[in-house]
Amino acid sequence: MPRPARVLALLAVTTAIFAAGCGNATEEDDARLRVVATIAPVGALTQAVAGDTVRLDILVRAGVDPHEYELKANDARAVAKAQVILRNGLGTDAFLDKALKDSKALVVTLTDGLALRLEDGVASRDPHIWHDPRNDIAMVDTIVKALSAADPAHAAIFEANGRAYQERLHTVDREVQAIIDTIPMANRKMVTDHEAFGYFAARYGLTVVGSVIPGASTGVEPSAGEIATLVETVRREGVHAIFAESSVDPKVARRVAEETGMKVVDDLYGDSLGSPGSGADTIDGMLLSNARKIADALK
Ligand SMILES: [Zn+2]
Known part of the structure; x- marks a missing residue:
């Protein structure tokens, strides 16, 4: 300070x-x-x-x-x-x-x-x-x-x-940027829980291939058809991990991951921040925490 x-x-x-x-x-x-x-x-x-x-x-x-x-x-x-x-x-x-x-x-x-x-x-x-x-x-x-x-x-x-x-x-x-740059180019693809990472992806050169919850809010449950489409996209694009969030119930994300054999990272900060003392309770700490988790999962 x-x-x-x-x-x-x-x-x-x-x-x-x-x-x-x-x-x-x-x-x-x-x-x-x-x-x-x-x-x-x-x-x-x-x-x-x-x-x-x-x-x-x-x-x-x-x-x-x-x-x-x-x-x-x-x-x-x-x-x-x-x-x-x-x-x-x-x-x-x-x-x-x-x-x-x-x-x-x-x-x-x-x-x-x-x-x-x-x-x-x-x-x-x-x-x-x-x-x-x-x-x-x-x-x-x-x-x-x-x-x-x-x-x-x-x-x-x-x-x-x-x-x-x-x-x-x-x-x-x-x-x-330096952390994201450690991910091989072909792996810089994410599936997220809801559409919270568009700005992050655009800034650092990642592609959000799809999201479990369609749209930028969290109040919608995906239909069976939407989940099937997502599973198909994930297979076609060869996405390595699905990123769920600390503040959103990860059950649908887990189901998609089970069907596709993807990893689930379930503690990204999309809408929220970490609890006090977690190191992700500030904007700078949250951004670094997310970047490290994304890089670890996609490398
Ligand atoms: Zn949100």
């Missing part, structure tokens, strides 16, 4: 201890900017920019599927109190829409203005844009601007942290 943030974090801790010492420490004593991030990747980027300078509530935590998420009572409370709400957009935070009506927060959609991946010449509605670090770098800029507008006193900290994290993301981008 860059120095200014650490100093401020210490100050925040000291203040908290002091408040606790007075005997009536409540949530209301926390004078920090109240920020809500809708999904785990947005939360991780916000954390990298803000450190402990803001009070951050992440609604869809690591390990939880955002596609099927419904707003809980304590989420609605966090949204009502939030001064800044950071959302991903492209449909991943639709669960928030109802709660937003009563909110006076500055609401910022991080994918607004980003160059979306093209699919058959049309801008893709694939929301999983954080799997390309260039998008993360752009989103860090947006987060720095949003937090600085809401809390100008801490703008210098947000800017310094943001710049440091963007440098980290540039480095990780090169490291991930």
Whole structure:
């Protein structure tokens, strides 16, 4: 963590201890900017920019599927109190829409203005844009601007942290490419659980041959016909592994793997991140973790 943030974090801790010492420490004593991030990747980027300078509530935590998420009572409370709400957009935070009506927060959609991946010449509605670090770098800029507008006193900290994290993301981008480059050209093909890795594949030169769940959401069960088509594609293309995700039930993926003799890797991070302390609880850690698992399975 860059120095200014650490100093401020210490100050925040000291203040908290002091408040606790007075005997009536409540949530209301926390004078920090109240920020809500809708999904785990947005939360991780916000954390990298803000450190402990803001009070951050992440609604869809690591390990939880955002596609099927419904707003809980304590989420609605966090949204009502939030001064800044950071959302991903492209449909991943639709669960928030109802709660937003009563909110006076500055609401910022991080994918607004980003160059979306093209699919058959049309801008893709694939929301999983954080799997390309260039998008993360752009989103860090947006987060720095949003937090600085809401809390100008801490703008210098947000800017310094943001710049440091963007440098980290540039480095990780090169490291991930180097890892993927160890896979023989002919093996750079993936079958995934749902269509979460389009941005990753496009950035690093992999081909997503098919997905178990058709589409970019997780709420659909594939039909018998769709599974049969996938099995046929996998055989024809000679795909070595099927990649399921930490937050999606891998039962259909396992069935396809059994029929085709493919390996199953069932702990890639598609929608989510690793639990705290796993090393994949940050965007940079998650990207490296996925790259290593993909390379190990396809080499
Ligand atoms: Zn997804």
